[in-house]
Amino acid sequence: MPIIQTKYTADPAPYVHGDTVYLYTTHDEDDAEGFKMRDWLLYTSTDMVNWQDHGAVASLRDFKWYKGDNGAWAECVVERNGKWYMYCPIHGHGIGVLVADSPDGPFVDPLGKPLVWQKEHWYDIDPTVFIDDDGQAYMYWGNPHLYCIKLNQDMISTSGDIMQMPHIQDYQEGPWFYKRKGHYYMAFASTCCPEGIGYAMSDSPTGPWTYKGHIMNHTPRTRGNHPGIIDFKGRSYCFGLNYDILRLETSRHAERRSVSAAEMTYRPDGTIVELPYFQDCTLRQVGTFNPFRRVEAETMAWGYGLKTTRENPSGPWNDTPFVTDIDDGEYILVKGVDFRKGAHEFTASCSAQLYGGRIEVRLDSVNGALAGTVNVPNTKFQYQKFTCSLTGAKGVHDLYLVFRGGDRQKRNLFNFDWWQMR
Template sequence: MTAFFNPIIKHKYTADPTVISYGDRVYLYTGHDDPPPGVDDYVMNDWCCFSSNDLMNWEEHPTPLKATDFSWASGDAFASNVVCRDHIFYWYVAVSHRSIFGKAIGVAVSNRPTGPFTDAKGSALITGDMLPCPTTEKANLDPSVVIDDIGQAYLFWGNTTCYYAKLKANMIELDSDIQVVNVPAFGEGAHVLKRNGWYYLMYGYGFPEDIAYAMSPTVHGPWDFKGVINKMPYNCETNRAATLDFQGKSYFFYHNGALEGGGSHRRSVCLDLLSYRPDGTIEPIIVTREGITADEG
């Protein structure tokens, strides 16, 4: 049995994973921490794409998207989420808006999972002046999209307050008012999924960030808080969950600061197993240096 060691990407700093399966491959999209020497702050200009057919060996693809590919953005490639609908790939990202205060959410599109991706709208999907309550500069962070059983898509996002809204069928316009999701100690890093009749909302809980989650039988709530499932990652104040069901097993992607020279602003994506109980609740996630092994991938 061959050991697999976290972090899974070792040659550059990666953060804020989002992951999909398409065909027989898994596509992992990450942020890219790239502060110059001596700078201890978030410096992120583009996103990365990797793929694998076994979760053990990852192929890097050319950079598919940069913050400045959105003409209305001034930069800052923050956390993102990729979803596939009808063989079209939609990439929801948080960037800094050039003319409207604070972060904004944009959406890029491609007909291939590896891109290149282009701005789908030519303008932001969500800006700070659209929100229903007073906002901070980072209010529009960490988008996550879920598509229900009848094909309706919903977008979740936020920083200190969790928001959600319905998306139109074209996936690039809102189709409802923006509403607030009430869950305890929401920080950021929303990750929403539907599985076996349950909606799950994972998120950064408090600060430094643990990962907690809530469950609901509907996307509109009420959300039943289930507690912390993943403690603060090693050498890093933030976290962002992503989940994947692949070849009959479930997996949990996250980031820490474990690479040489790493930390809260030089993060690295990791992978461990995820287990659901018969009632749908989630077993506490044990993060490991070993990660998954060859018979688990």
């Protein structure tokens, strides 16, 4: 199932920095029918299964030259010389660029205009940027044609003319350009609809590109796709998108997409072993999760039904996201938590406007061993810390934080900011 459930996400752009994957995504609004996209989100993980939500790190408002309120399409983010560059297509208005000193921003527009805009058509979408071993950076993009241009050292200006590549078999959109063990790869969303994930290979960063087949074949189980591919901690991963979270609610179509990921493998000649559909793939945890620190509540492997936001409907604005819309029976799953020789205390920071509820700390399943219970009473809008003792929490387990209401309140129980074990 998709790795993010608290928001609708699409167009994954993963970037590895140190021991962390920075996953940038687009954002489909909860009421979207067609594409309704206004900002770009960031999630991070050190183990590929537990993801922390950092909220929106950039939006259309960061481009002062664009006056619309829709069109925040598939972005790409790269790092160079301590700066983080986000390349953002705004449908019908070219591709802009934002820059920040850290991966979560704040991002600002250094140009005040698009970096690339071919005004004669609306094909300038889905940028992918890669810096080669010799320091030369390239940006590819385009639907239905594939374009390429060289970027200068400053990453916010171009060199030479735009190159239109010869058509790659089954290419539609969403290119993802990277290099691995001397081979250049161009993954892409293959011909709509439904889209699969195809790829081509080359010995040169500017082609010619030779079509090699599918990373994931066309399937009626999804409609669109958009690849992002990384190597992380000795394994290779393909990110894409589907409608599986929406399918938990309805069988009708709406543009409310969700990002998924799967482990992928290469053959000795560099070609890629085709994957089945995401639900049939494996996504193993890399390492374990440390609970003996302040853990933002919006860090989870699964949290369907919950929402994350900075906008507190029952209190002040938060500097960081928090979990809200908490109903009786919903839960946060954190996989592979290492309690070591034993955790003896659990503390949660929560805010309840009305009657509140409680958090059951359970091991290995929603109905698993009960290690402890935190009661969250009315806090009059203010965040307070609540603590309980724990029993039986030792070794490595999946952690379930199960939310319970009382007789007087079953929905919107409280807001949940962070937790920690001792």
